[in-house]
Amino acid sequence: MSTPPPALRLKELRDLVRHHEERYYIHNAPEISDEEFDRLLHELEAIEAEYPDLVTADSPTQRVAGRPIQGFPTVEHLVPMLSLDNAYTDAELRAFDERVRKAAGLDVAAVSYVAELKIDGLSIALTYDDSRLVRGATRGDGVRGEDVTANVRTIRAIPLALRCGPPGRIEVRGEVYLPRASFARMNRDRETAGETLFQNPRNAAAGTMRNLDPALVSKRGLGSYLYQLVARPRSRPAAERSVGPAEDPFAPTHSETLRALASWGLPVEPHWKRCEGISQVAEFCQEWAEKRLALDFDTDGVVIKVDDLALRTRLGATAKFPRWATAFKFPAQQAHTRLRRIDVNVGRTGANTPFAVLEPVFVAGSTISMATLHNADDIARKDIREGDTVVIEKAGDVIPKVVAPVLNLRPPDSQPWKMPDTCKVCGSRLHRDEEEVVWRCENSSCPARLRRSLEHFASRSAMNIEGLGESLVDQLIEQGLVHDFADLYHLDASRLEDLVVAPRDPKSDRALPRKLGKVGRNVVEQIARSRNNDLSRLIYGLGIRHVGEKAAATLARHFRTLDRLMDASFEQLQTAPEVGPVVAESVRAFSDEPRNRALVDKLKAAGVTTTTSLPEPAAVDAGPLAGKTFVLTGTLPSMTREEATSSLEQLGAKVAGSVSRKTHYVVAGSDAGSKLDKARQLGVDVLDEEAFRSLIMKAHG
Ligand SMILES: [Zn+2]
Incomplete structure (x- = not known):
């Protein structure tokens, strides 16, 4: 052998x-x-x-199974996941200790506790069968959670197989969290992509765990810490089951359990401490209220547990909380200050975001004079006004935020704040998509957006202007040579030859300044050549929100000229194949902005082609669902609206924004609103997700 x-x-x-x-x-x-x-x-x-x-x-x-998953089936926990009672003050901490000692009938002065940092993440339960990871589930409502095994498997801190773990089935509980560095990186990427930012690492971790694509989850850099071992309920006598989650049958104390978990290769937060008596616990809490700011994850408190597992069993649980544990919450790092005014910042995607300009105030180690207000809806909901005294809060590395106004200190003449309706930078009308919170400038030539717009305009799939890269774009803007796309067509070749650009060396990331020279002449030639590009490239290059390469080609084929496209009504736009309300709305917002109209006139004057030579769309619509109109409303349990729309459009169906007599089906998820009511009034067929799926399957044959 x-x-x-x-x-x-x-x-x-x-x-x-x-x-x-x-x-x-x-x-x-x-x-x-x-x-x-x-x-x-x-x-x-x-x-x-x-x-x-x-x-x-x-x-x-x-770790990554490869394919996106369909959804998260519900699973029942072996033992319910209880939450913890909270303590906010030293006195409450001592009261907890008092209760523990009384209930246990202990004369001893000091109970042994284990103090652990409370990780501000998403609670999970992992099941190992004979040391192999077989399931990962979210806490859910404590009794039932969602099976997120495919996503849990991508978390590198979590072993797929335990090193020398116990035989049989065990369940280990803990948190999945997003390290602060990963959080910052993720929000930077989202900002670059023009997406809404996550408010804090916990939301980001929760959002990530509910993503249906494990490959994406694996890129987010989630971490995990585990802190509880739950035995199979069947292995214990029934009498014991009523007193809450029983712990480790392998060790008599919680501290030994933590050591065992670590020795099996599971991630255990290393700063936990065994404390003799509540005073040591209080010291631990005090110490970490400050020190936690240096950690690479968010923690909002300390979990205190009785160490002796036999004593825990005697203490039992109330209906909601175990009596042997409590969570001490760190005092929020809050302060009061005056909100001088609400200002607006314009990002590179044209997003106009309000922020607070504050009377400077010292909080948790630094002076704060600005804070985030998230978005206009949030300001309206909290009724935050200029001149208000406000509560601000700082959490770790995250930008400080305004929590709420102090109403009894509000000046008598204060007015509710209104989001400006024009762009802070260029004065164009702001626009926002239905169901979105961000107000955006739709002016392609807005100086805040210009750099990004020009790079996009020149990109290979758009106008394909070779040589017009980042550093040249920077120079053209800086030297005041280009204020919009049309200015490109008036650039002087000799002027460009003398321009000094400073592209970055990809290896050292150092700028390497040099004269553009002959390249300048080439770029001008490339720009000139781009005049003859097909309209579809121009439409894509204009950077209209939601109009990708494919939609641009579709619009060009259907409307034939840029003028006809820009004059088309919301309804007319949707007669183009695969164009739904989102794209139609976006094209309208673009066309309604006078500055964009002026830009297009300038482009035409510069000799840029605004017609297409692409063939017209086939006269007869193809696809098994051709001629059918669908309306989507509410949230579907396992697919996004984009996914549903694209599967319908692939089958030739049209997805419309509002219900009318011409609607064939309304697909309704949870929280469906007025569209569903209207469908019922008009007697339109309503499908839930299951019915919708089977209809799609049938159409696929
Ligand atoms: Zn603007």
């Missing part, structure tokens, strides 16, 4: 990869370089590719 060599090496590699994942993702102390780690992973992948029979679900290569 001999094990074949590949299997041996495979086992060795898996252990190595897991070891280094642990060093990196749990202990923050890598032993090898990223390249070295990648080399191990690649060797493992290579062997597995050669011997597919040897691939197992717990191999580190199998």
